[in-house]
Amino acid sequence: MTKHSHDADVAFIQALAELLRENDLTELQVTREYGEDDKLDVRVARQTQVITTVAAAPVAAAPAAAAAPAAAAEAATNDDPAQHPGAVTSPMVGTAYLQPEPGAKSFVQVGDKVSEGQTVLIIEAMKTMNQIPSPRGGTVKRILIEDGTPVEFGAPLMIIE
Template structure:
């Protein structure tokens, strides 16, 4: 009969990431062990709102057709993990890559902090980084699109 050892420090670190980022679930896997920490979202209480007051009709402005979502772009770079994205090595430094700048395959374009470790996110291919889809300090999910390289 094998007994599974629980890494309480890893669970606490994952729970801290959930709290810091506002995420509801996080999972890590290493070799044959896997830890998943999840919490349910806070219940939402319904509050009776006052009855709306009728307003004078206003003409709706013309709206252009929305552009294709950036996530559908063939050059979108997905996040390989859950964590917090940083576009520069430290807050006082410039970004690793400016929008519009040419990058080479393997060049660091940002960092993702997960479990107090900074992981380099590298350009999967050479091209031009046309747009960052996240802001520095923003929590990101696994698979979330981070940038577009054309």
């Protein structure tokens, strides 16, 4: 099967798990190659539990009753930006930057109109700067991250409506 030490693999996996915990990551995948036709593929992941609560205001009159479901739906999208229909989410794990370089003007600001495909930020992953385009045209309503923030796959970055 393999020609390397089982104890070394266990220590390697334990080190990956510690790295996962120390950096507050949810998943890490690594391939360790020992030579031709001899490698170890490791995926270390942990489950996170997200609890979302929505509290509806008491209904005082019949006309308000019709507005209550819409208000509750709006509150839910405000509580969890990832569920907002205009959310722009991270396509990768990395560090998000709102500017092309330190001291430069931001790609976009709240209130800016953007077109589909326009670069709205960059994410650095493995020393590579990846331009993140707007998935739709619209107006930037919220920016949910700060410059230099570490992001995970699927994390909401901004809201464009």
